[in-house]
Every structure is written in structure tokens, then in C-alpha cells.
Amino acid sequence: xxxxxxxxxxxxxxxxxxxxxxxxxxxxxxxxxxxxxxxxxxxxxxxxxxxxxxxxxxxxxxxxxxxxxxxxxxxxxxxxxxxxxxxxxxxxxxxxxxxxxxxxxxxxxxxxxxxxxxxxxxxxxxxxxxxxxxxxxxxxxxxxxxxxxxxxxxxxxxxxxxxxxxxxxxxxxxxxxxxxxxxxxxxxxxxxxxxxxxxxxxxxxxxxxxxxxxxxxxxxxxxxxxxxxxxxxxxxxxxxxxxxxxxxxxxxxxxxxxxxxxxxxxxxxxxxxxxxxxxxxxxxxxxxxxxxxxxxxxxxxxxxxxxxxxxxxxxxxxxxxxxxxxxxxxxxxxxxxxxxxxxxxxxxxxxxxxxxxxxxxxxxxxxxxxxxxxxxxxxxxxxxxxxxxxxxxxxxxxxxxxxxxxxxxxxxxxxxxxxxxxxxxxxxxxxxxxxx
DNA sequence: TCTGGGGTCCTAGGACCC
DNA sequence: TCTGGGGTCCTAGGACCC
Numbered sequence: 464x465x466x467x468x469x470x471x472x473x474x475x476x477x478x479x480x481x482x483x484x485x486x487x488x489x490x491x492x493x494x495x496x497x498x499x500x501x502x503x504x505x506x507x508x509x510x511x512x513x514x515x516x517x518x519x520x521x522x523x524x525x526x527x528x529x530x531x532x533x534x535x536x537x538x539x540x541x542x543x544x545x546x547x548x549x550x551x552x553x554x555x556x557x558x559x560x561x562x563x564x565x566x567x568x569x570x571x572x573x574x575x576x577x578x579x580x581x582x583x584x585x586x587x588x589x590x591x592x593x594x595x596x597x598x599x600x601x602x603x604x605x606x607x608x609x610x611x612x613x614x615x616x617x618x619x620x621x622x623x624x625x626x627x628x629x630x631x632x633x634x635x636x637x638x639x640x641x642x643x644x645x646x647x648x649x650x651x652x653x654x655x656x657x658x659x660x661x662x663x664x665x666x667x668x669x670x671x672x673x674x675x676x677x678x679x680x681x682x683x684x685x686x687x688x689x690x691x692x693x694x695x696x697x698x699x700x701x702x703x704x705x706x707x708x709x710x711x712x713x714x715x716x717x718x719x720x721x722x723x724x725x726x727x728x729x730x731x732x733x734x735x736x737x738x739x740x741x742x743x744x745x746x747x748x749x750x751x752x753x754x755x756x757x758x759x760x761x762x763x764x765x766x767x768x769x770x771x772x773x774x775x776x777x778x779x780x781x782x783x784x785x786x787x788x789x790x791x792x793x794x795x796x797x798x799x800x801x802x803x804x805x806x807x808x809x810x811x812x813x814x815x816x817x818x819x820x821x822x823x824x825x826x827x828x829x830x831x832x833x834x835x836x837x838x839x840x841x842x843x844x845x846x847x848x849x850x851x852x853x854x855x856x857x858x859x860x861x862x863x864x865x866x867x868x869x870x871x872x873x874x875x876x877x878x879x880x881x882x883x884x885x886x887x888x889x890x891x892x893x894x895x896x897x898x899x
Numbered sequence: 900t901c902t903g904g905g906g907t908c909c910t911a912g913g914a915c916c917c
Numbered sequence: 918t919c920t921g922g923g924g925t926c927c928t929a930g931g932a933c934c935c
Contacts, residue, residue: 511903512902512903512904513903513904514901514902514903515901516901516902516903517902517903519903519904533902533903534902535901535902536901536902537900537901537902538901538902540901553903697909697910698908698909698910699908699909722905722906723906723907724905724906724907725905725906726904726905726906727904727905728903728904728905729903729904730902730903730904732901773902774902775902820903822904824905879901
């Protein structure tokens with residue numbers, strides 16, 4: 464039974480010597496800003512989340528000053544002035560575009576890559592002959608040259624070990640952004656020094672539990688009995704333990720999987736107390752989610768709307784209300800989705816409440832091609848297809864929100880983005896000009 | 900004044916059925 | 918008074934990731 468759990472996720476390549484690379488972009492959002500503004504090199508730089516709320520990326524210099532991931536911006540204003548930290552509002556369009564460029568560069572080496580996140584990709588090097596260390600160095604060099612983004616390439620027998628190898632690259636500049644970790648004695652030396660809290664899959668809660676057993680390094684974890692790890696962490700703990708010992712338990716997935724849920728939510732600069740404003744926001748979030756839904760060719764079976772108060776306020780109790788609607792027949796029409804969402808927004812709203820955050824979540828998502836039409840569904844149930852298609856194309860070619868659903872309103876609520884860089888690669892007006 | 904956003908998977912426990 | 922046992926499915930909550 465336990466064995467089957469594990470085997471299910473092991474890639475069945477038929478090759479007993481597996482090898483994975485992890486390409487990890489260094490301080491990715493900061494590196495994107497630097498790629499177009501070289502004056503930022505060697506300077507402390509941070510990037511902020513929506514509404515300029517929290518720190519979501521830091522340059523090494525900013526880390527050295529003591530700026531933490533997730534620090535609220537208003538709490539570090541003093542340090543920003545004192546150390547002349549360069550501040551940017553998150554420019555997600557730019558980062559997504561730069562990410563695509565890095566992926567395209569990696570694919571020139573090995574076509575099948577697994578895009579793990581906006582700044583990370585796994586590459587299956589199983590069966591590849593040659594000097595892995597120099598292959599990694601070459602990948603890192605070409606990525607930097609083609610995109611301006613510094614990338615760390617960690618290579619080892621499992622994904623978890625490859626992650627560790629990529630972290631070593633950042634720690635030791637001498638490695639030239641590429642670390643191939645394969646000899647058992649080297650792996651042992653590394654794991655004995657590697658903090659368990661930095662291992663992929665080991666989070667805060669687990670670190671606290673492991674600490675009670677004096678497990679503080681990756682090697683301690685690997686040396687602990689399997690039953691004990693299973694008891695503390697369940698199957699995922701056993702997988703991580705196997706991965707550290709060189710047995711792959713996390714499969715390589717190069718096909719792009721459709722999302723099982725699609726969410727759009729935002730915090731507001733000022734609390735919303737007006738129902739019309741709230742429902743316009745909800746409609747806007749719904750339209751954004753619906754666009755993502757159509758992009759992956761899916762239908763939504765269930766929609767959830769939520770709105771909550773400011774969880775940091777101490778003078779009143781935190782409230783989070785939500786409501787759900789199930790569609791008789793799944794849909795991808797913004798019109799149907801917005802109609803449902805606005806109705807839900809009305810049922811969630813309570814007068815006199817100040818809402819600080821709200822959002823929309825689509826679930827029960829299915830592929831459009833395998834739709835089982837309900838017996839009672841109207842024959843014209845795809846009547847909005849052409850309209851949606853036209854709307855998506857207009858919005859794509861004209862950028863942003865050229866066409867809106869009526870319930871979205873006119874966007875009266877603006878987010879704070881006081882430090883936005885130009886849309887260098889995604890807006891013709893912002894394309895950098897070379898002065899010669 | 901000001902505190903992000905979007906995902907996945909696993910597990911335990913309850914409801915329900917035979 | 919006595920009060921089974923096993924299976925499935927669903928859901929909420931926890932934990933993790935970036």
C-alpha cells in the first residue's frame with residue numbers, strides 16, 4: 464500500500480539514472496527591472512505587491528540590509544530612505560513576458576521543460592550525455608545573454624536535490640551559476656550543512672515539529688526513520704525523504720495542465736462600503752477570471768464570491784462572507800458568469816460594513832470539448848461564443864480593457880501603484896529607445 | 900494613512916449506504 | 918437491554934509552493 468502511493472508518482476522512464484535540472488531566475492522581479500535599467504545593478508532594489516502593499520522581491524543588497532519577504536511597505540519606509548533603496552510597484556505584465564523569454568531560451572537546449580512557476584523551470588536531462596556542469600553553465604550564460612536575467616542551474620538525481628543545487632549556485636559565485644551534484648559523498652557533505660527549513664516541501668509548521676526531534680539539517684531528516692517521518696508529515700514527508708536520498712518521487716510534468724480553480728481577488732486601497740462599487744469590482748474580477756478560463760479552453764461549473772473586512776484592524780472583528788452558485792450547465796461566458804457573480808455579491812454584502820478585500824473563485828472546471836450538455840439546456844447555449852471570442856481578441860490587441868461587461872462599471876476604484884516602471888516589452892509606447 | 904495573490908495536494912471526519 | 922462493519926463520497930481545514 465505504502466509502496467503503491469510512491470510508485471504512482473515515479474516517472475516511468477525505464478532509465479534508472481535520472482537527472483533533472485532546475486533553472487531558477489535570481490531575484491526574478493528585481494532582475495526584470497534591472498534588465499532595462501542597468502543603473503540598478505549593485506544597488507538595493509525591491510518590488511512591491513498589489514497596492515504597493517508588501518515586499519515580494521528583493522535584490523541581494525536589499526536582503527543584506529535586512530528587508531524581509533512580505534514586509535509591509537509602510538513599515539520599511541524609514542529604511543528605504545536611509546539606504547536609498549530603489550522601489551518598484553509590481554509590473555506583472557513585464558515579468559510574465561520576461562518569463563516567457565527565459566523559457567523560450569531554455570527550450571532551445573531541451574524542448575521539453577516543465578514550467579513550475581513564473582521564475583522556475585525543471586528540465587529532464589535523463590539520458591543526456593556529456594558534461595552536465597558545463598551544460599548548466601552554458602544554459603545560464605545564454606539565458607543571461609538573451610534575456611538579461613541571471614539564472615541559476617542546479618542539476619541532480621531528483622527534483623528536490625536539483626533545487627538544493629540551484630540554491631548553492633546563489634551561495635557560491637565561484638560555481639558560475641551552475642551546480643551539478645551527483646557524487647554520493649558530495650551530496651552527503653552538502654546535506655549535512657543544508658538547513659531543513661530550506662528544503663523544498665518543508666514548511667514552517669513542519670520545521671517546528673522536526674525541531675522537537677533535533678532534526679535541523681537535510682541530513683538529519685534523511686537519517687530519521689521512515690515511519691517517524693510518515694507519522695509527522697504523511698506521504699509527502701516520505702516523498703521528500705526519498706527524494707533527498709536520490710530516489711525520484713516527484714514526477715516530471717512537461718504538459719501544461721489546466722487549472723482546477725481560477726481565482727481573482729484584490730485588496731482595496733480604501734475600504735468599500737457601497738454595494739454598487741463592490742459589485743462592480745466583483746464583476747471586474749469575474750471578467751478577468753473568465754478570460755483566463757477561456758484561454759485554457761475550460762468551462763466553469765461553480766462560482767464563489769467572497770468579501771472580507773480588514774484583518775489587521777483591532778477595533779472590530781474580522782468578517783469574511785462568501786456565497787456559491789452552481790451552474791446547471793457549465794459556462795465560459797463572461798455575461799453569464801458576471802450575472803451570477805453580481806447576484807452573489809448582493810447576497811454577500813451587508814450594509815454598514817467596510818470591505819477591504821474581495822474576490823471571485825471559479826471551480827468545478829471541466830474541458831469545453833468534453834461537455835455533457837444537460838438534457839434541459841437551451842440549444843443556443845453557446846450563443847455567446849463568438850461575442851466572447853471577439854471581446855478577447857480586442858482586449859488582447861488593444862491591451863487591457865478595451866471592451867467591458869456592463870456590470871463592471873467604469874473602474875472608479877484605482878489601485879496604488881506609485882512606483883511603476885514602464886511596460887518595456889508589452890506596450891509599444893514604452894519600448895526602450897537606444898541613444899547612439 | 901499604509902499589511903499580496905494564486906495555486907496544489909493530502910487527511911480526517913461525517914454522511915450515507917448496504 | 919442489546920446497539921456491526923465496511924465501503925464510498927464529500928467537505929473543511931491544514932500544509933505546502935511561488
